[in-house]
Amino acid sequence: MSLSVAASTQALSAEQVFTLLERVRQKTPRVHAITNAVAQSFTANVLLALGAVPSMTIAREEVAAFAGGADALLVNLGTLDEERRAAIPLAIEAARTAGRPVCVDPVFVNRSPVRCAYARELLGLKPDLVRLNPEELTALLPERADADALIEAGTVFAVTGPEDRVESCGEDFLLRNGDPLMSRVTATGCAGGAVLAAFLSIEKDRALAAACGLSVFNIAGEIAASRSGGPGSLVPELLDALYCLTDRDIGARLKTG
Numbered sequence: 001m002s003l004s005v006a007a008s009t010q011a012l013s014a015e016q017v018f019t020l021l022e023r024v025r026q027k028t029p030r031v032h033a034i035t036n037a038v039a040q041s042f043t044a045n046v047l048l049a050l051g052a053v054p055s056m057t058i059a060r061e062e063v064a065a066f067a068g069g070a071d072a073l074l075v076n077l078g079t080l081d082e083e084r085r086a087a088i089p090l091a092i093e094a095a096r097t098a099g100r101p102v103c104v105d106p107v108f109v110n111r112s113p114v115r116c117a118y119a120r121e122l123l124g125l126k127p128d129l130v131r132l133n134p135e136e137l138t139a140l141l142p143e144r145a146d147a148d149a150l151i152e153a154g155t156v157f158a159v160t161g162p163e164d165r166v167e168s169c170g171e172d173f174l175l176r177n178g179d180p181l182m183s184r185v186t187a188t189g190c191a192g193g194a195v196l197a198a199f200l201s202i203e204k205d206r207a208l209a210a211a212c213g214l215s216v217f218n219i220a221g222e223i224a225a226s227r228s229g230g231p232g233s234l235v236p237e238l239l240d241a242l243y244c245l246t247d248r249d250i251g252a253r254l255k256t257g
């Protein structure tokens with residue numbers, strides 16, 4: 001399902017992507033990630049390799065302080081247990097009050113009506129960005145008009161898979177970096193959501209931030225795949241590639257438009 005309400009798909013320059021990556025590295029934003037139990041460690045390591053700082057607590061007594069003091073909030077529904085259900089609205093309210101971007105990853109809403117209903121409530125809070133797969137998008141927003149209304153209200157959608165689309169009320173981006181091996185390691189999408197949160201914290205143009213963040217993550221994934229023999233070695237190679245990523249890497253590999 002395409003969401004596009006914008007006039008055209010924009011190209012992205014390697015300079016734009018590297019400039020935003022450098023801003024992330026210079027600012028070292030803290031991303032508070034309420035993420036699933038499977039993704040936690042990998043997500044924290046991806047943020048550190050990127051040059052950001054992770055915090056991950058889900059304790060209801062502390063989560064507002066952590067989220068309110070962070071530079072961005074990621075809410076991932078992959079293991080939506082009681083503790084996370086309680087923490088998520090507290091964290092969103094704290095991040096909103098502090099004026100920080102809120103990113104939502106509605107993992108597996110296509111597999112659970114209860115989770116889908118919860119995720120729709122979160123959409124009512126107008127997150128800055130929603131990152132998801134096409135199947136999750138179809139389950140979450142079967143009516144095109146509902147998706148369009150959210151986009152018009154300012155939420156950006158980052159739909160990932162073999163190709164990635166960033167859809168917004170301004171510019172749209174079509175991104176073609178990444179490697180199929182990335183989908184053979186769990187939580188690459190989840191960790192990518194944390195990267196997007198970091199980029200949204202340093203750039204007010206959310207669609208541009210999302211496009212640059214996805215490009216950085218997927219170019220690192222491509223480099224990692226070229227150096228690894230399979231999913232096991234992809235993980236450390238991805239962390240190393242993200243940490244070492246240069247303007248030349250981006251210039252040589254960026255595929256957009």
Ligand SMILES: Nc1ncnc2c1ncn2[C@@H]1O[C@H](COP(=O)(O)OP(=O)(O)OP(=O)(O)O)[C@@H](O)[C@H]1O
Nearest residue numbers: 160161162178179180182183186187188189190192
């Ligand atoms: N076939 C592919 N070719 C290139 N890049 C891919 C491919 N499949 C996935 N990716 C990239 O890998 C990353 C993970 O995307 P994917 O859509 O698989 O996430 P996901 O299913 O939400 O993952 P998870 O839920 O396990 O975290 C994205 O950055 C995406 O662009």
Ligand SMILES: Cc1ncsc1CCO
Nearest residue numbers: 036038078079107186187
């Ligand atoms: C495998 C799995 N199960 C719940 S979350 C998760 C990580 C990928 O989304």
Ligand SMILES: [Mg+2]
Nearest residue numbers: 107133189190
């Ligand atoms: Mg996912």
